Amino acid sequence: MTGLVITAAIVLVAALSLVYTPRDPLQMNIAGRLEAPSAGHPLGTDQYGRDLLSRVMRGAAASLVVGGVAVGIGMGVGVILGMAGGYFGGWLDEALMRLMDAVYGFPAVLSALLVTAAFGPGIVISMVAVGVAYIPIFARLTRGSFLSLREQEFVLAARALGARDWAIIGRHILPNTLSPLIVQATISFPIAILAEAALSYLGLGTQPPHPSWGLMLKDAQSFLALSPWYAIFPGTAIALAVLGFNLLGDGLRDILDPRAS
Amino acid sequence: MRRYVLRRLLAFAATLVVVSVLIFVVIRVLPGDPALIIMGTEASPEAAARLREAMGLDRPLAVQYWDWIRGALQGDLGRSIQYDVPVGGLILSRLRVTLPLTLLAALFMTAAALPLGMYAATHHRGLGDYLAIVASQLGIAIPSFWAGLLLILLFAVHLAWIQAGGFAGWEQGLWPGVRSLLLPALALGLIQAAILTRTTRSAVLEVLRAEHVRTARAKGLTERVVTWKHVFRNALIPVVTIVGLQLGQLMAGSIVLENVFYLPGLGRLALGAIGARDLPVVQGVVLFVATTIVTLNFAVDLLYGVLDPRIRYE
Secondary structure (H helix, E strand, O other): OHHHHHHHHHHHHHHHHHHOOOOOOOOOOHHHOOOOOOOOOOOOEOOOOOEHHHHHHHHHHHHHHHHHHHHHHHHHHHHHHHHHHHHHOHHHHHHHHHHHHHHHOOOHHHHHHHHHHHHOOOHHHHHHHHHHHHHHHHHHHHHHHHHHHHOOHHHHHHHHOOOOHHHHHHHHHHHHHHHHHHHHHHHHHHHHHHHHHHHHHOOOOOOOOOOOHHHHHHHHHOOOOOOOHHHHHHHHHHHHHHHHHHHHHHHHHHHHOHHHO | OHHHHHHHHHHHHHHHHHHHHHHHHHHHHOOOOHHHHHHOOOOOHHHHHHHHHHOOOOOOHHHHHHHHHHHHHOOOOOEOOOOOOEHHHHHHHHHHHHHHHHHHHHHHHHHHHHHHHHHHHHOOOOHHHHHHHHHHHHHHHOOHHHHHHHHHHHHHHHOOOOOOOOOOOOOOOHHHHHHHHHHHHHHHHHHHHHHHHHHHHHHHHHHHOOHHHHHHHHOOOOHHHHHHHHHHHHHHHHHHHHHHHHHHHHHHHHHHHHHHOOOOOHHHHHHHHHHOOOHHHHHHHHHHHHHHHHHHHHHHHHHHHHHOHHHHOO
16 A cells, blocks of 8 residues: 555656656756755755756656666566467477576676667666566566466367467466566566666766766765765655555555465 | 486576677677777778777677687687776776675675574564564665665765775785775665565565474474474575575676775776777676676576475476
């Protein structure tokens, strides 16, 4: 319940920030640099005098989009590979699992380093890097479900009736694997937010002047002694978002997959 | 057991080959011309051609891959463009920071998580259990680099107990070096400790419900003996697995923390190399870290077979 409330609040703020922020998140004001929180700027201002509240709000949108796309990439590719391996088995399964073992050796930070070296930094790179890290997780999960469902009687019956492979996969097996996949997606989403924040902190994700929580913390580090609140608020936003989605994921797992808890 | 080890070993070798091919494809094949990436698009065609020849880029891709991997197997990862020294030596020297940082974080992680998880499970639904759950929920939500910033804020800015960032080196003895790694290791270990606490707790809870524990209690063993001899040892199997996987995560995480605390480790090396378009260094560091992670996973697989005989007969 707490998770749902926090999550809903963050999603609302992110959506709101696209149409309304108290100030323009990109509007600089050199005279008002690094101001402490006040009525005019509830969270203070950054080193260019930009309103931190507006930037933290817009940062929520960036985080959710990157997290969502990353989990989408991981889930989309992972499920297809896991289906192929789990259903057809044999050498294809063996080859795919070795590929997944290899991809598992590349946590988001590592693949982001690699891909950025080749293509230069950017938000798309960070989405792909975070997403790729999830492919093995979704692939193994899907494969596991397919392996156990493949031999179930209702699947054998469908096959005996002459159903094609794709019909069996799409109509009979896939719907039965959905709950664990949804749970995994909810669990993965907050971790993707953390990964995105870390990447943009390193300068491998969202590029300035666009607001991103990780990037704000990177800037704030230079002014830690001078204006500590600058480092407090974006970090709190990350922690709150991650906490909210984690709690939501736990709750969802209890509902959808009672055996796991 | 021998069959199990042999099968895992083959899979491990195949995985390493795929890792190296993936890195090779991303760096050398996908983006087009590494010579232009290194020199910039304003480079003269003649200069680019010279660099291409020097790097062996004018030869077939398969030959280039074979040369690269054959060198890597002998410890030759090419030369850094930025520093003009062998990449292998560069990695080894930076490992003197990254490896102790990773191990120290792992030490913090296990020292905090195992007792906490154990306590939470044996006091299931008690106040301690509840507090442990809340603590781990919060620990998972705090990004490691933010934890690092908060530690700097507290210990360096407010309390002025230590210097924020930088590395004292190992030349003046063990302590100055370890001291500069304490805060980053703490920040790095926090999130993984939170994850490990949850794993330990649920693993112990699982075993506590098992039949053999009931038997042990029924024959009148003290709770102490039941906990340590019958519960803890069995719960260790999933815990060891997670710890092994977490070591890899910690090593990857150190890339971030080194940049928070200005530590001259692998992460700073790689990030600096990206800025300087030093592709051989990026390629070398990524190959090294990915290989380490895959090797750790392999070790976990083997250990799993040793700890749990059921696995190797599957």
